[in-house]
Amino acid sequence: MEIENLSLEELVELHRKICKRIGELGRAKVSEKLQDFQIGDEISFKHEGNIITGTVIRVNRKSLSVRTREGCWYVDPRCATKISLALKRGMMA
Template identity: 35%
Template structure:
């Protein structure tokens, strides 16, 4: 265990910076794990605060969020921990039929 009383102000500031960096790394790893559960084209749902549930399609995976396009054309940036899969088929992998 580190005896903080023996550290100088400079050493404490350096330690604090290292702790903050490590916490950011852990958070990024956790977010990355959530991100891996989703692919562009997946049908997903989520519930924004104070609103009804939203269903949409994953259109992009950002660094910390996933961009979702809903049926009305509104784009949402949502943390992947709030998303739930809807249906099993990815729209990109679906069979497409040309309509004349």
């Protein structure tokens, strides 16, 4: 794409369109990822270098509400990993 010949107004408009499209793609990715989770799922996520585990108590429009030993968290679904049944059994042993 040649942008060297665009005016300032055209560049600003292009920037606005690019930002809008990036936002749409990000929202679509979050919505897609949210479908992987349901209430009761055990998940893990990282916070300040620590791995935290908890239970999904609500699937929100943009995030997961998760209950942990530390309290309740809102977690971006792109940062959450389901804990498999096999892994849970290993943690309990």
